[in-house]
Amino acid sequence: GDSVTQMEGPVTLSEEAFLTINCTYTATGYPSLFWYVQYPGEGLQLLLKATKADDKGSNKGFEATYRKETTSFHLEKGSVQVSDSAVYFCARAGGTSYGKLTFGQGTILTVHP
Amino acid sequence: DVKVTQSSRYLVKRTGEKVFLECVQDMDHENMFWYRQDPGLGLRLIYFSYDVKMKEKGDIPEGYSVSREKKERFSLILESASTNQTSMYLCASSFARGDGANVLTFGAGSRLTVL
Numbered sequence: 001g002d003s004v005t006q007m008e009g010p011v012t013l014s015e016e017a018f019l020t021i022n023c024t025y026t027a028t029g030y031p032s033l034f035w036y037v038q039y040p041g042e043g044l045q046l047l048l049k050a051t052k053a054d055d056k057g058s059n060k061g062f063e064a065t066y067r068k069e070t071t072s073f074h075l076e077k078g079s080v081q082v083s084d085s086a087v088y089f090c091a092r093a094g095g096t097s098y099g100k101l102t103f104g105q106g107t108i109l110t111v112h113p
Numbered sequence: 114d115v116k117v118t119q120s121s122r123y124l125v126k127r128t129g130e131k132v133f134l135e136c137v138q139d140m141d142h143e144n145m146f147w148y149r150q151d152p153g154l155g156l157r158l159i160y161f162s163y164d165v166k167m168k169e170k171g172d173i174p175e176g177y178s179v180s181r182e183k184k185e186r187f188s189l190i191l192e193s194a195s196t197n198q199t200s201m202y203l204c205a206s207s208f209a210r211g212d213g214a215n216v217l218t219f220g221a222g223s224r225l226t227v228l
Contacts, residue, residue, distance in 0.1 A: 004155075006155075032212070032215055034215065036217075041221070042221055043117070043203060043205075043219030043220050043221045043222055044156075044203070044205075044217070044219040045218075045219065046216055046217070049215070049216070051212065089155060089156065093215045098144060098163070098207075098209065098210055098211075098214035098215070099144045099146065099161070099207040099214040099215055099217060100146075100158060100161060100171070101156075101158075101215060101217065102158075103148075103155040103156040103157075104155050105153055105154055105155040106150075106155050106156075
């Protein structure tokens with residue numbers, strides 16, 4: 001079945017460090033891919049998305065590129081801030097099942113001043 | 114600016130009790146979802162609904178049921194709560210079709226503890 005695998009966490013960085021969170025997905029079809037973020041005490045919210053191969057999603061300084069050849073959608077940010085501390089979830093759409101997303105296990109990011 | 118409201122942020126229940134988790138959205142979304150969130154497991158889909166009085170099982174429906182009597186409201190029911198249902202429950206909604214269907218709006222979550 002569909003699955004999404006994220007890098008093991010948690011991740012702890014100093015402010016202005018470079019961030020990469022790895023994500024790979026099962027190659028069933030050509031699903032849309034997403035990164036959702038959950039700030040402390042809040043529900044998840046969409047961070048960025050990509051709907052086809054080689055698309056790059058971007059938002060708030062974060063980027064991720066849809067790589068069909070490696071079935072990956074890694075999240076990157078060049079310079080993290082304390083306010084980026086959150087849990088990040090990679091997700092893939094479920095083919096024709098609208099809105100039925102499969103999520104990775106989540107990666108906790110903590111950024112220190 | 115609240116769009117998806119979950120009625121209870123924290124609940125403590127006893128084993129065997131019947132538990133209702135309520136979710137209301139004000140965006141006129143057709144699709145509604147219930148997920149549970151557990152550390153190291155991410156989010157797992159329990160049930161979802163594409164229309165009023167319609168429901169479909171997700172990946173882990175055992176021990177749960179749902180009700181959707183009105184478009185804006187989607188309830189999750191634990192008929193007889195068990196300790197392994199202690200978790201964070203997240204409600205979400207989205208538009209019916211197309212790319213917007215995969216852009217989920219989540220509530221803040223309901224943390225359930227079953228003793």
